[in-house]
């Protein structure tokens with residue numbers, strides 16, 4: 001039986017999902033509200049973790065310890081790192097990696113956390129397939145590949161180029177590698193689904209406020225479709 005933890009960084013990324021919960025029960029922990037209930041027939045716990053890696057990771061641990069989730073999905077928005085990914089398109093992660101973990105001076109590849117056996121944390125294939133199927137069902141354009149994260153809003157072409165050159169990635173945001181890292185350490189399968197809100201370059205500060213809400217809502221709607229598939 002799946003019990004799915006659903007994490008979004010901001011209210012707008014999870015509001016639509018919380019509205020659809022039946023029999024919601026809210027628990028407060030570490031400054032977040034954990035909304036437990038049934039979403040389209042699936043047992044879920046929804047949380048707005050807040051922005052950035054630490055907020056994201058600690059919510060994973062709470063979902064694991066207090067709620068016993070069996071799977072985790074991260075929904076939200078991201079900046080595009082791929083010329084073929086436009087605002088409104090979706091990305092389903094094959095893996096997530098930090099772009100700001102830099103211990104290269106001691107021989108670690110960029111992104112790798114010393115002591116971890118992987119440079120990028122692999123997403124669960126079956127769960128990611130369910131995310132991709134939900135994208136296909138709703139006829140949105142999507143790509144699958146690496147997502148990179150760091151505690152930085154990328155809105156500068158030079159920063160974007162540096163990340164691309166050293167880390168690659170289809171899109172950049174601020175939580176998923178931390179969610180992936182914490183899930184990996186707990187042995188919890190995870191998937192990441194992100195909608196593009198900007199191009200992570202000099203146009204980002206203009207585009208982001210314009211497209212943030214729509215991209216976040218679209219991504220949440222696809223996450224709900226994914227829950228429906230998983231409930232069957």
Ligand code: ADE
Pocket residue numbers: 077078079080152153154155172173174197198199200201204208
């Ligand atoms: N989330 C949405 N757009 C982003 C960007 N350009 N950088 C980091 N996180 C983001």
